[in-house]
Amino acid sequence: MFERFTRRARAVVVQARDEADRLHQPRVGTEHLLLALLHDGQSLAATVLRDAGVRIDDLRSRVEQATGPGSRALDDADAAALREIGIDLAAVVARVEESFGPGALDDPPPAPRRWPWGRRYDGSRFSPRAKKVLELALREAVRLRHNHIGTEHILLGLLREGNGLAAVTLTRAGLDLVDLRRRVLDAVRTAARPAA
Incomplete structure (x- = not known):
């Protein structure tokens, strides 16, 4: 196609x-x-x-x-549950991104597959x-x-x-x-x- x-x-x-x-x-x-x-x-x-x-x-x-x-591993419901026990998820995310760069907690895009003859798909x-x-x-x-x-x-x-x-x-x-x-x-x- x-x-x-x-x-x-x-x-x-x-x-x-x-x-x-x-x-x-x-x-x-x-x-x-x-x-x-x-x-x-x-x-x-x-x-x-x-x-x-x-x-x-x-x-x-x-x-x-x-x-x-x-895509994040934790959503708003998780953030609310963590807040209940005194953990500020936004602050944790900010510290991680400060140390490792923006989007450090994002899921990486999947690696492209390779066809047997070498072309990427x-x-x-x-x-x-x-x-x-x-x-x-x-x-x-x-x-x-x-x-x-x-x-x-x-x-x-x-x-x-x-x-x-x-x-x-x-x-x-x-x-x-x-x-x-x-x-x-x-x-x-x-x-x-x-x-x-």
Whole structure:
């Protein structure tokens, strides 16, 4: 399937992994794909999102708020239980990060697997929803009779999946997913018209 991805679409997949790493998230989710789509401001998907009023800084803030810092071994309930016995978890975390660096307590991303012939494969890092989005991107390209998968198809896949954090974040930002889908399809049709 990835052989059909355009250079920009492949860059989105790579950037999504980088976004997950930056947020100290062990898995690449739909939200990381969405942030990655906005990274290349010249792509069709980024143009449509920008024209719809999406700003990467606002979106990144919303995603960070929804996901919080990377996966931690202890959650709020644990912090409350420790507080009951006089241990301030925030202070302990601050001291550890002061000594060992920010994110020292975060789970490291899983190591990429190697195929027997030596190529790296880290598809296991992609959440089931993110994998579904990439599959839906292929379906959108086939439905539109395109022989490639571009950023616009990834965005259509995100919108079609509709239940991941990317879709929730866009909805909370005040966007109508049906209207956004229409905008993408209009932009695809406009881009396909021959220049006059």
